[in-house]
Amino acid sequence: MSAVTISGVRKTFPGHGSRDEAVLALQDVSFGVADREFCSILGHSGCGKTTLLMLLAGFEQPSAGSILVDGKPVGAPTWQRTVVFQDYALFPWMTVEENVGFGLEMKGVAAATRKEVVAANIALVGLGGFERRFPHQLSGGMKQRVSIARALAVDPEVLLMDEPFAALDAQNRSRMQEEMGRILASADPRVRKTMVLVTHSIEEAILLSDHIVVLTRRPGRVKAELQVDLPRPRSEMDPGFIALKQRIRDLIHDEFEIEA
Amino acid sequence: MRLRSLYLLAAVIAGWYLVSTYVLDKTTRALLPPPQAVVKAAWELGQSGELWVHLRDSLKREFVAFLWATMSIPFGIAMGWWKAVEEQVDPLVEVLRPVPPLAWIPLSILWFGIGDTQNQFIIFLGCFFPILLNTIAGVKGVEPNLVRAARCLGASEGRILWRVVLRAALPQIITGIRVGLGVGWMALVAAELVGANSGLGFLINDARTVLRTDYVIVGMAAIGVVGLVIDRAIRFAGARLLPWSQVMQR
Numbered sequence: 001m002s003a004v005t006i007s008g009v010r011k012t013f014p015g016h017g018s019r020d021e022a023v024l025a026l027q028d029v030s031f032g033v034a035d036r037e038f039c040s041i042l043g044h045s046g047c048g049k050t051t052l053l054m055l056l057a058g059f060e061q062p063s064a065g066s067i068l069v070d071g072k073p074v075g076a077p078t079w080q081r082t083v084v085f086q087d088y089a090l091f092p093w094m095t096v097e098e099n100v101g102f103g104l105e106m107k108g109v110a111a112a113t114r115k116e117v118v119a120a121n122i123a124l125v126g127l128g129g130f131e132r133r134f135p136h137q138l139s140g141g142m143k144q145r146v147s148i149a150r151a152l153a154v155d156p157e158v159l160l161m162d163e164p165f166a167a168l169d170a171q172n173r174s175r176m177q178e179e180m181g182r183i184l185a186s187a188d189p190r191v192r193k194t195m196v197l198v199t200h201s202i203e204e205a206i207l208l209s210d211h212i213v214v215l216t217r218r219p220g221r222v223k224a225e226l227q228v229d230l231p232r233p234r235s236e237m238d239p240g241f242i243a244l245k246q247r248i249r250d251l252i253h254d255e256f257e258i259e260a
Numbered sequence: 261m262r263l264r265s266l267y268l269l270a271a272v273i274a275g276w277y278l279v280s281t282y283v284l285d286k287t288t289r290a291l292l293p294p295p296q297a298v299v300k301a302a303w304e305l306g307q308s309g310e311l312w313v314h315l316r317d318s319l320k321r322e323f324v325a326f327l328w329a330t331m332s333i334p335f336g337i338a339m340g341w342w343k344a345v346e347e348q349v350d351p352l353v354e355v356l357r358p359v360p361p362l363a364w365i366p367l368s369i370l371w372f373g374i375g376d377t378q379n380q381f382i383i384f385l386g387c388f389f390p391i392l393l394n395t396i397a398g399v400k401g402v403e404p405n406l407v408r409a410a411r412c413l414g415a416s417e418g419r420i421l422w423r424v425v426l427r428a429a430l431p432q433i434i435t436g437i438r439v440g441l442g443v444g445w446m447a448l449v450a451a452e453l454v455g456a457n458s459g460l461g462f463l464i465n466d467a468r469t470v471l472r473t474d475y476v477i478v479g480m481a482a483i484g485v486v487g488l489v490i491d492r493a494i495r496f497a498g499a500r501l502l503p504w505s506q507v508m509q510r
Contacts, residue, residue, distance in 0.1 A: 079414035103413035
């Protein structure tokens, strides 16, 4: 069980100069993520969605409100909530194998078990044969696969993803999204975790999520919550997909109107 | 190195030869002996073993002082990582750093006398600050997401410092070592000029007193060549040891 409950969360960042006003990034954000649900947080850039993810990971503390995982407040970062970063954040001096095994090593997992788990997770993301490569020898898509394998290897309760495919070129991005969809559809117990994805792509959110939370522009507030009941694996050609996309587009479009 | 890039160097040596042989008269030639006389002097010093003794003493001082100066690496990591440490140490560093190592020589001679310790202290000062400042910059330049990634993968503070921050800062630390060894080498020669009984700096100053300009030039050339070799060796080692670093491959 690892349900996430976010209630009344506010986050302000102090201004830099003395005359700078504090920046209000999130205001009164409340929603829940059910156990083993895939939830997407959708919003424009600068709406505070990444800030929300950093709060979930425990890198930052909310200025007000609370974030609970299984009823317990989120404290310091732990392997129970791993993060996949937009810029991959792979350790450049470690090989693929060593990157994926890093968290297990920190957990004190024995070398033999570690090897097995690492191999299984590398296979899961389709990187067999690249174990000894260094990150700079991999393409962006492959780096992000390593990052996902590294985050999954420690067997976290919650997987947090910060625009994981945004830095990829269009072709690679849709391939990674499809593959992520395939992995999710397979209901492999290794990847069936509570997942929170931050994205600005409506298609990506619909393709992957059970539950979509749309945020407003800064300061971020919950604009709408939608359940996605389309069967997996999903297709962008599906009429249900197209209808939902239009609905979300209208919701987000509203935001533009208000802003203008 | 391309042969073509040596044209100017060859021209300078040719010019030196012409000036020394055809322009200078017999007395002034003693101040600038021709290249072949310098080569002959180098051969003599090499044969007698004198050159190697001085070279060995200088290198030993540089090496010992460098080992002491590596303590700037943990200092730099602490200063780059903990704000409170930097706040306290930074004013001290800022006051001491602009004082050139050479300005320490008089005090150093009074403290340590003539000899190895005096020289090593001066080289140490030359090495210490470049390594320290580069280490601090390296630590501060570590990608915040690398540290976050390590945190959420369960790494403790100590593990983060050792396994992530130190590794990520290594390319810059090695750059600091290159600069530090270069500054140290220059400081060494200056320290030996006035406060030593051996070493390449002593060799050229000693030769000056007996007007052996050929020996002086041999000593200068040895200083230059060794400095270059040290620098290249560190660069080579850096590229080999950190194959993942794009900075080191350049």
